[in-house]
Amino acid sequence: MTAADRPTLRRGVRTGTDPLGGGPVLLFPEGVLFLNHTAAAVIERCDGSHTVADLVQALGEMYDGVTAGDVQSLLRELIAQRLLVARRE
Numbered sequence: 415m416t417a418a419d420r421p422t423l424r425r426g427v428r429t430g431t432d433p434l435g436g437g438p439v440l441l442f443p444e445g446v447l448f449l450n451h452t453a454a455a456v457i458e459r460c461d462g463s464h465t466v467a468d469l470v471q472a473l474g475e476m477y478d479g480v481t482a483g484d485v486q487s488l489l490r491e492l493i494a495q496r497l498l499v500a501r502r503e
Contacts, residue, residue: 419500422462427497
């Protein structure tokens, strides 16, 4: 993954809210992934128009201590789980 890649949700994956706890979730065929608020902030920006560098900058401004490695690690994990795809530019 490079700083210029543009992550987006894979087809069939969408964001939502847990009806019981009210927290953010990712919904996908046959599954749900409960998210913390930092992960949800990353994912809401994964619309294909923002680069990884954009995500790192935005999260760094929102949360103290968030690093490029943190954001890239989350994105890699979601790609490995086939929940995100990253377009190469």
